[in-house]
Structure formats: structure tokens, C-alpha cells
Amino acid sequence: MTDRDGDGEWAGDPDRAEEWLTIGTFASRSRLSAKALRLYDRLGLLSPARVDPVSGYRFYRPAQVERARLVALLRQLDMPLATVKEIVALDDTRAAEAVQAYWTGVEERVAAQRTLVHFLRGRLSGRSSEMYEKFEIRTMEVPEQFVLCETRHTLAGDLPAFIGESLGRLEKAAQECGGIAATPFVAYHAEVTQESDGPVESCVPVADGAAARAWAGHQGRAVTARTEPARRLAYTRISKAQVVYPQIIAAYEAVERWIADQGLTIDGPCREVYFADWDTIGPDDEACDIAYPIG
Template identity: 40%
Template sequence: MELWTIGAFAKAARLSPKALRLYDELELLVPAHTDPVSGYRRYSQDQLARARLVARLRRVGMPLARIREVCDLPRGEAAKAVSGYWDEVEAEQQQRRDIVRFLVETLSEGSTMLPVAVREMPARTLICSLRHVTSAEINDFTVEMVVRLGDGTVPGLAGMEGAPFFIYHGEVDEDSDGPIEWCRPIPDEAAEAMAARFPDLTIRQDPAHREAYVRLTRRELSPADGMRAGETLEAWITAQDEVLSPRGPFRQVFFADPRGVTPDTPVSDVIAPLPPLVATAAG
């Protein structure tokens, strides 16, 4: 079998020798032969197809770890994996496009304010999980908790009082990891049993409070709309009396499953908890 030098193979594969050395270290594209004394790498012609696939996938920005997974798949499954990757890229690009539009709107004219409502929430017992996650990891965290506690064996509360929600204790984006707390209300009498069943989760009380909220539809479940809702709540609170300053970090409650509903269906509220009203003595 004829073996090619790294320079000749790099030229045929449309890759640089530097890239080939990296791919060897990552076991993504291992040479057919490496001289044990000189360390010179030699490649075979039948490695060209894999090398060219690697080069093309890098041109569309696929991470090396994911490229290795694609290269090891049968052709049909590899095609589906590439298509799935690009669907994710386009979704991320749409989110970035929305954020850019939001920033341009904010910097030029000021962001559009959304309707704000206020409601009373009773004291509730919560089962919670606190996690450090980035924006890329929050969906997996959500699915994990929904699957774990949504099998029908964990008791819940009816209506808005029983809807699961996130508490954002810190910023969550590509670089910041919160932390964020996933919470699900449960009946008070179930606290002891759930604590024994889920020893890694926290059982705690959420005090009675008022909360200001902005309602979002399925169409509005984007980072840009979340930013707009947060700015709306901050502006609304600033315009109120001092007593209405927030009593805790922002929350987001999900009271409907966004899957299988129309884009205009309300599914979520972005929330700013508020302190109780201060009673005044009659003059």
C-alpha cells in the first residue's frame, strides 16, 4: 500500500499539516503509519474521504468532538447528524438576530414596554434543584427535571400555584452559569415523603408574596423577548413607589407546554417577586 507524506496528503485533503497533527492527537484522523524514531506521519489514499469530510465539516463550524462522532457513523446516519447540527446552528443564529434587533431598538429608541400585571401568590412548599448551567445547558437541565419529577408519581398543586418555575440567582448566558434553581410546588403534606425519595433535592418554603409579571407566548420564548420582559419589569418597578422594590431575583414560570401549541398561545410568565403591601394605620 502506497503511503503519502503529511505534506502530500494535506494538499490532497485540503488540510494543513498543522491541522493533521492536531487531528492525530485527538484521534480524529490517525495516520496509517507513524515512524517510531522520526515521528514522521504517513497516510493512505483510503483516508482521503474521511479527511475531506473533516475539512468540510470544519468549514461549517462543527466542533471537532462532534465531527469525530459524525465520521464514525454510517453514511445515512451521518447525513442526519449533519442536518441536525445545521438546524441547531440556524436556531442559534435566529436567537442572535433577535438579540441584535433588540439591542438596536434599545440603543436607538428605547425598548418597547410590554404589559405588566400583578397577582398574589400563597405560601407554598417547593422541591428544588440548584445548578450552575450556561444558556446552552439550560434546556437539558429542564428536560432532566421534568422527566424526573413528571412521571405522575410526584404530587402537585393545581393551576398557576402549581406550575414549575426557574429562579435566576445569577446571569445565565454563554459565559455565565447562574446559578439557576428549578422549582416545583408540592402539597405541604408531601414534603417528608419527597425529601426521603429525592435526598439530593431541596425541600423548602416559598413565602406568600405579590409578584409583577409579563406574559409571553410560545412565539416570544427567545432570549431577546426574555430581555425585553426583564427590562419592562425593571422600568415598571422603578416607576412605582419605593415599597415595590423587588424582594428577590427574577423568576420564569411555565404554565403550559410550548410543544404542540400555536405560536400565539401564552405559555410563560417572567416574574419579579414583590414584598407584601405595608398596612397603614387609619388616621
């Protein structure tokens, strides 16, 4: 008995032929192409129930159709294959939660991209000055201070997690070093984007420099203790909502433009000074200073 739907012949007991679907029939029922099914087989995402050892033809069980249709639907969400593989392995309740978590991430990314489009339209249409005018630029004198620091090369997507986790670790350690002596900050020694990984340095000023050196000496190369020289900073204060990319880029550029207009020069890495409790403030509350050392 033969069936030339798709890849070729039936092989096996004719009395049990209804238990097997050729790749062509299965593709039609599952709403996936034969090419996609071969790819999913290679990835271990959706393998045939049997492969004929002689012909190499793939055969599927009717019970596999539901899983295949789920894969097809998830792929319509532009979901990466690795994520699809994780979700189809879950029970229905956890799979539903995973789909919601994935889509929440998509919506957050689209919202950020929509804001970036607005930012780019303003820049490309010559309205950059309007975007900068909403930022008030001030200056401050910061005295010499001793800081505990943690440095890492990180891309933009992992930056928020690193900032929160590293400052948390350093602030806890500061309790063993005389306490936190001034506002924590994050210094950028090079660009941090989706392609450029810094490095970034989280810094917490402490009261006891000797204790800080001793603590840092037991933490590995990423953690250091050093003297931060006295600096004059040009800065603008932004809300929690404005810390989100790309609004924060406009804040940086506003400070850069002010420095250039004043005939001053940038004298060190730019920084974000976090003076508020991030977990308790609202979107419109002041959260951070975007600052450049100036000379």
C-alpha cells in the same frame, strides 16, 4: 529512491513506493495543510498509515484521501474537531444525519443571534422604550404555599432541558403529595448566562406539606420542600415565542422598569410562572408570566 515533497525521503521498498504518500503529497491531494494533518494525527482524527521509526516521517495510503477530504469539508462548516471525529467514524447514512443535525443547530443559533442583534440595535439606538411598551404589566397576590423544589447551578445552554426535566419530576412527585396545588414556577437566585450558573430553583406547589417533606428527604440535597411566603408579584404575560432569548430579556427589563417607575422595590428572586402545556401550545399562544416579587 527518494522523494523530497514536503517532509523528506521515501523509506522502504522502491517497488511499493506507489502505495505510500508523503505528508506533502497527501496534504495536496486531501486539500489539508501539513500542519493540520499533524494536529489531526495528535487528536486521533486522521493518523498516517506508517511513521518511519528512524526519521519520523509520516506516510499515508491513497485510500485515506477520501476521509481527509471529508474532514476538510466538515471543517469548512466551522465544525468542532470533536464533532468531526464522531462523524467520520459513522457509516454514510448516519454521518449524513449527523451533519444535518449539526447544521440545524447552527441555523437555530444564528437565528437567535440575529434576534439578539435586533434587540441590541434597539437598545443602543435609544429605542428601548419602544420594545418595553408592548409588554403589559400587571400585579397579582399569591398566597402562602408549600412547594417541592429542585435546585441546580446551570448555564444558559442547559437551562431549557433542566426546566423541563425538573418540573416533570416534581409534578410526578406531587401526585404522592396531595396533588399540584397551584401553578409551577422557576425562581432565579442569580443570573443565568453563558458565564453565570445561577442557581435556578424549579418549584411545584403541593397540597400535602408533610408528604412533600417526607418525599424530599429521600431525594438528596438538590431536592427540598419548603413554605413559600405570600407575595405580591408584578408580572407580564408572554407567548411561547417570546420565551426564547433575547425576547425574554426584554420582558424582564420591562417589568423591572415598571417597578422602578412605580417607586416600588424588588423583594425576592425573579421567576417564570409556567401555566400552559408547553408541548401542545403554538408559538403565539400565551405560555409564561415573567414576574418579580415586589414590596
